[in-house]
Amino acid sequence: MPLLRRVIGAVLRKVRLGQGRTLRQVAAEAGVSLPYLSEVERGTKEASSEVLAAICRALRLTMPDLLDEVRREMLLAAQPAGRSQFRTALAVQRGQGPRVSISRTMVCARTVATVRL
Incomplete structure (x- = not known):
C-alpha cells in the first residue's frame, strides 16, 4: 500500500501537467514556495489541509475531486493482480x-x- 502523501502528490502532479502548467505558476497562485510544492508532488512532504486547499484552488480542482482520484489510485494499488x-x-x-x-x-x-x- 503506497503512502497517502505520495498518492496525493502524484495526483496533484498529474492534474498540473494535464493543465500544461509549471510548478512555478501553481506555487505562485497557491501562495506556497516552489520547492515546497515540488516536495508535496514528490510525496516527501505531508501538506496540511490548508495547503492542500490552496493548491487545489490554484489548480481549479475541488478537494472532493482530489480525494476521489486519490481513493481510486489507492484502490488500484491495493488490488493484487488477477484477484477480485x-x-x-x-x-x-x-x-x-x-x-x-x-x-x-x-x-x-x-x-x-x-x-x-
Missing part, C-alpha cells in the same frame, strides 16, 4: 425517513457484479 476485490458502498436515501442501502460490488478483470445485501 469487493468494495462496499453505503448510500443514505432521503424521503419518507432515512433508508440505508448497502451494496457490494465485486470488481474482476472483466466482470462487474453488484450484490444487494
Whole structure:
C-alpha cells in the first residue's frame, strides 16, 4: 500500500501537467514556495489541509475531486493482480425517513457484479 502523501502528490502532479502548467505558476497562485510544492508532488512532504486547499484552488480542482482520484489510485494499488476485490458502498436515501442501502460490488478483470445485501 503506497503512502497517502505520495498518492496525493502524484495526483496533484498529474492534474498540473494535464493543465500544461509549471510548478512555478501553481506555487505562485497557491501562495506556497516552489520547492515546497515540488516536495508535496514528490510525496516527501505531508501538506496540511490548508495547503492542500490552496493548491487545489490554484489548480481549479475541488478537494472532493482530489480525494476521489486519490481513493481510486489507492484502490488500484491495493488490488493484487488477477484477484477480485469487493468494495462496499453505503448510500443514505432521503424521503419518507432515512433508508440505508448497502451494496457490494465485486470488481474482476472483466466482470462487474453488484450484490444487494
